[in-house]
Amino acid sequence: MQSPRSRNIDRKPKARRWIDGNTESSALLLGAIRTLEAGYGGDFSGFVDFAPAEYRFNGEESGGYVLLRARKSGSVRAQVQIEADEWTELELKDSGDLRALVELITEHRLTDFDFATERSQAEFDEAVKAALDDPQSERKERLKYADPQAKKVWRKVAVYTRNPDVVAEVLHWANGNCEECGKTAPFLRSSNGTPYLEVHHRQQLSDGGDDTIENAVALCPNCHRKQHFG
Incomplete structure (x- = not known):
């Protein structure tokens, strides 16, 4: 059964412990969350209680998803749902890759925000x-x-x-x-x-x-x- 999501990291003890114990490795994940949350966070977006931490975005308009999975190296694996049965995967290593993720979301009109x-x-x-x-x-x-x-x-x-x-x-x-x-x-x-x-x-x-x-x-x-x- 999928662990319910929550924007409150304190409700996800595994994810919280991993973030607190891996401040450098979690920095890019938290930066990506802040960037996307302002323009893409639906009612069901939030952390899943995994370690390394994972955050899932639910698009209010499209119903699509963006999944962000932290890696121990500090990078982030991003999976973007383009269509109902089509996903694209990106490896985020720095802010430049984060901009590429934003452009991908905007290009495919997964949300009505223009970032x-x-x-x-x-x-x-x-x-x-x-x-x-x-x-x-x-x-x-x-x-x-x-x-x-x-x-x-x-x-x-x-x-x-x-x-x-x-x-x-x-x-x-x-x-x-x-x-x-x-x-x-x-x-x-x-x-x-x-x-x-x-x-x-x-x-x-x-x-x-x-x-x-x-x-x-x-x-x-x-x-x-x-x-x-x-």
Whole structure:
């Protein structure tokens, strides 16, 4: 009998233990889940109680499926249902492969979402990079007049367009160290050589939190995951 699915990882002890015990190997799986959940998660999407962890997406519009199975190596096996009896399999090894998965889903109209969120994230990352390249004095000047309330863009879900100056300033003050555990960033970005930290809002924007320096903190991936799943 198939194990019922749940978006709440705490209800799947085998999957939870594997994710907690394999933080590096589970990183790509969790990233893929976050990307697809915004645009593809149906009412029955969720974790199955397997180890390594597995997540199954049910398309609300098509009834189709995307299955994500983590591998001990850190890669993810993705199976996409193109037709009732036709499946395509992809091996995800990095974010580039994840983009290929998104394009496949969109190409075959498995969902009515256009995954604009992911494209917006890429544009936002570029804006943060540009803000980091600016003198700190310029960022501070822009922050004086910035609206603390993030703009909300309605697609099929609410997507918040964050202020890149807030992210840049928080990363600047963190100086490459996680503000939760105090450890040095786990690696440098291949794109620009800067320490990889993730900016987390203490009070989530979706809960009415302000997009400000005071409401944000720079975290390593492990501590960031702990904030959301711990």
